[in-house]
Amino acid sequence: VTADTDAQLVPRVLAGDEFAAGELFRRHWPGTWRTALAVTASTALAEEAAQDAWIRAIAALARFDATRPFAPWLRRIVVNCALDAARRDRANHRSPVSLAIAAPDDVSDDELVDAVLRLPLERRAVVALRFWADLSVPEIAEALELPDGTARSRLARALADLRAMLEVRH
């Protein structure tokens, strides 16, 4: 219904304009979902995280700096919510052991995904955001509120961990 910028939509959402809220959601929902799903690797957790993120974002909208782009701001919230959800899920269900899987050329995609999910959460997040949410390293750094160099080195360490895990069986 509108070609307004995100910065123009935000004050309208704050004023109670449901069309503006719907438009803002429509624009950013696909990215929200991809990010939440990449980090959690679970439809149920992604829904929980995405919904939590949107509600938190709306609640914090008055503090949003409208001179800055909306998407990275929202992504930071989504990533935090997704990490929280993944952390709770890991505490409840996932075992940190049994890292050994087949070599890259032998493993299925499911096994590779499982290996990523067994990484420490902060390393898993950078891998998921880089390869599954298709974010650049600077975008990952912004989402995780890290210096670029830290995000880059964390990604390198995560890949090294994965390689080590995949070589265990050889």
Add this chain to the structure above:
Amino acid sequence: MDLEHRLARAASTVVHEPSADVTARVSGATVEAARRQSGRAPAVGDGRVRRTRWRNGARTAAAVLTGAAVLAGAVLLAASHRQPEPAGLTTSAAASNAAASNAAASTPEEALTIVPADPADAARVAVTGASPEQLATILDVIAGLGPGLIIESVTLDENGPQGQRQLIVIEARSDPVGLWLTHVAADELVARLNRDGAAITWLAYAEGGTTVEGRLSPTADPAQAMAAGRASLDSAKAAGYRAEVTVYPIGALATVLHLEEPDYFAPRRTDWMHIAGGFDALTTPRFVAVEAPDGTRIFTSGHGTCYDCSSAHVGPTPGTPLPTTMAGPTVLNVRLSSPLGERPDVRIEIDCTGNGANGVLCDAIIRDRYALFQPLVSDTACSGLIGVPSIGIDGTLGGVPIDTGFGGCTSGAVQRWVDILRANGHLTGAWATDG
């Protein structure tokens, strides 16, 4: 294949499109969060006629009345039989009286108001960072908005994002017309200042900023705006609408279309942007509004677009009695359904012809009929909210045939119907609460 490529390929294992029901649930939760958030904002309206939710920013009664006072002085000559109301104001006796005392249209029989340029009010705007030549341009553009303080301040500096040269234009008003005029002036300022070498690349308002696109060029052309205004009046008359047009010397115009009963419930045309000529906005900046018989604004377009604008129903205000042209029976069939079938469909017959149990509900429907049966614009796109129930209504209202419906693009109307049916005990079970 190396590990990084394998990981990227595995994305399809992890990431897939959201299902419709997930999208609907999160969308619904988001909109509900926004609704609750806005619930903390002050209610809008003049307290006597209605409550109106504008699209752009919170509006207070004080802001509305301030706007009324500002625009009351913006009209030139005295009208004879009917005073055209300044565009962008809610209808209020105070505003109309103030306007009438100041005022008027140059050609009242055509409801065309020509606003004069006002260099004196322009000189009240605080301007910083401009050279003497730039200051002259800025004041000339702002004078073209007419009397009253539309813009509070204008600043030129190098403090935009990444050190960009920016123009900051702070609005003095928060009503739709005030915001629209501010943006018209800001675009014109950027175009004229950049034409003269200012190299502005960032344009900021109180509500946020945006990059300046190279396509901006000066558009102010009062003669063209006057011609467009007359064309707008002719077009509205041909479509059966009473219209009022205000032409601003900056070369912009505001068209307000009025609907009367019983046509309100089934107007011949609702392509309001076309009727008002709004699609030539690239050459003539334009504000378009459509009003219900009582002045409730149901559509605005200028600084953004809003339809289904009127918020909650009138509430304790008595409302306008049905006109004598609507003395027939009121019998309505209402069908309410949820988007994903999570609640059972509801069908309700509301028979107001006797002295039955529907009396209170019938009174409420009559009272709030402008919001409950508002016509909808047909030439403006809407992506719609997901997860909003849909409602269909047919039958007669005061003998006038009704056949309408609302859904994701008109969620406000849906909510009003749900509220009024719920308040009168016609919704039970899963429909009885918002859950």
